[in-house]
Amino acid sequence: MPSTAIVIGGGLSGLSAAISLAKEGYAVTLVERHDQTGGRARVFEAAGFRFDMGPSWYWMPEVAADFFRQHGRSIDDYMTLRRLDPSYQVIFGEEEQVSLPSSFAALQGVFEGIEPGAGAQLARFLDEAEYKYKTAMSAYVRKPGLHVRELCNGEVMRSFLRMDMLQSFSRHARKFFKDERLLKIIEFPVLFLGATPERIPAMYSMMNYADMKLGTWYPEGGMHMLVSAFTRLARESGVNIMLNTTVEGMDVAGDRITGLRTSRGKLTADVIVSGADYHHTDQQLLPSGKSNYSVQYWEKRVMAPSCLIYYIGVRKKIGRLQHHNLFFEDDFRQHAAAIYNTPEWPQKPLFYLCCPSKTDDTVAPAGMENLFFLIPTAPGLLDTPAIRDQYLQFVLRKTEAFCGENIADDIVYSRSYACTDFIADYSAFKGNAYGLANTLGQTAFLKPSIRHKSITNLFFTGQLTVPGPGVPPAIISGQVVAEYISKQKVSRYESVI
Structure with a gap:
């Protein structure tokens, strides 16, 4: 048997x-x-x-x-699988957004247009990130994590300094870029790792390699x-x-x-x-x-964030949105502090909006849009119907201002999902999402x-x-x-x- x-x-x-x-x-x-x-x-x-x-x-x-x-x-x-192009857009204000193309040469051009010299710096930054990514995948990620001895081999020991485990992500990024918009783009992947960029090891720049070199994909x-x-x-x-x-x-x-x-x-x-x-x-x-x-x-x-999610159906097409949209208009550090330092509901949160109906016409009825909003939050926060409605109105106002059109009046379906739902559905510790x-x-x-x-x-x-x-x-x-x-x-x- x-x-x-x-x-x-x-x-x-x-x-x-x-x-x-x-x-x-x-x-x-x-x-x-x-x-x-x-x-x-x-x-x-x-x-x-x-x-x-x-x-x-x-x-x-x-x-x-x-x-x-x-x-x-x-x-x-x-x-x-379909590779998205552009990979995503980052929105810094009603009239300011940056689309990140899938072509690396084109992406370098975008960086160069924002900060002279940043195109070449991006190549150097991602060369280091590539080493971290490939080394992590070959020497670190597949270890069972049962004993420190797992890390006492030649490849791990030789790579230790180049993996940047003792330097913060924030400090590392600022060696390459100065413009705050570029720093927001570079730092965004670590937002969900469970600490501010000042406390996350620079090793995690490998996520930028996964993003900007390996690409953002969508399963049809x-x-x-x-x-x-x-x-x-x-x-x-x-x-x-x-x-x-x-x-x-x-x-x-x-x-x-x-x-x-x-x-x-x-x-x-x-x-x-x-x-x-x-x-x-x-x-x-x-x-x-x-x-x-x-x-x-x-x-x-120490937990990574939970999140507040909205699943929204809209009975019309919406201009200016792409498949992935990062609304980074407000202060990243203030939002991060509300997640990691003094856990509380953020006053002006950054948020993410996925609109898969821009790529896939099977996820919404003809002529309509499928919207998925996500606000990272501290784990363990008490959420109420009033709080959920407050933040829905916030993300809708921001999205409407950017798109230049009313969305709220055309919503035909709405559902929210937050900390208490993660606990109810997954018995998630402190309602964590990540x-x-x-x-x-x-x-x-x-x-x-x-x-x-x-x-x-x-x-x-x-x-x-x-x-x-x-x-x-x-x-x-x-x-x-x-x-x-x-x-x-x-x-x-x-x-x-």
Whole structure:
């Protein structure tokens, strides 16, 4: 009989882990509380519109492509990617916006037009970022994060200084650029990492390489097409997917989980992988006294932002918008302080607006627009209907001022999603949307472990463990834990820090 495994949670990390374990010969069951897979990347339809609920940026397409290749497939047989051009636009005011073309030569021209010499500086900046990206992908990202010894190899040691782990992103960026508009463009990818650019290591300039060199892509039909591709591959790999199944608790005897109590009865397996919220599994699903970490440990974790999202359907086409739109009119530092320093609702937030109907006519009825607004917020904030309406009016006013036309009167569908929804739908710790902050003190082996310290058949995957938050890291996280589990079938467990 083959070994059996249960994966809790049908997000991308759970799907990745399930597929990878099936390839290693496990009989895998994946349990998902919702009526569809995807986790934060679920989809819903209303009033003729189709809304991706979470991720909308598609960077690092090679991660998913390599995953499918490792399983003897081509991702091109499962979905179609389109590179966006321009990649996105950044809006600094009603009459000032910068579009970032997909061509690097054209992008250099844009930078040069804003700040003389910045085109050449961008090339130098991205040369360094390319080294960080490629080194991170080959030497850091796929480590299980169980011991500092993982970083004690030649490639890691040789790369340490060039990876810029001890310099802040803010200081690093200002060595290359002076114009505040360019600095906002360069710093925007780290807005969701869980700290201000002054506190994020310069290592994360590798995200600029992913953005400006590897490109911004869109899966035709929507981001959920990536989930559909992974779900289809899971079923082709023999994974049994149980939807509408909530895990309510774990039974433990000695050093093993002996069963999962679910809304559809008890399930058992040789190996359990939790792709659910790590804190929820650790503090709620496990019996008292069996947690991997203490309450105090979790309270000391620094979280990446939560967010306030609006899904809006508009009964007309709207000018001046592109697929991705970053509204950076107001003070970045003031908004960042409201997220990271003194958590509170921001007074004048920056926000992101995705309008996928500019690229894809299947996501909205003919002649209409599909709008997805996102405001980064501190995790754990109390949100009320009044607060949600206040910020909806704010983003609509800003968008109307930029587009030069009324939008509010033509809204035919509206739904909001915030901290309390992340808790209700995903049991998300403090209502987080993105996981742990990517600070130096929460990197690699300093993240929550992929395995339980004393329960030998319980493992973890997802955004609160290695390698971190985001769509590509989620895919990698599932691979990392599956590879580790597979190795443990033929070797002893290492000591856990």
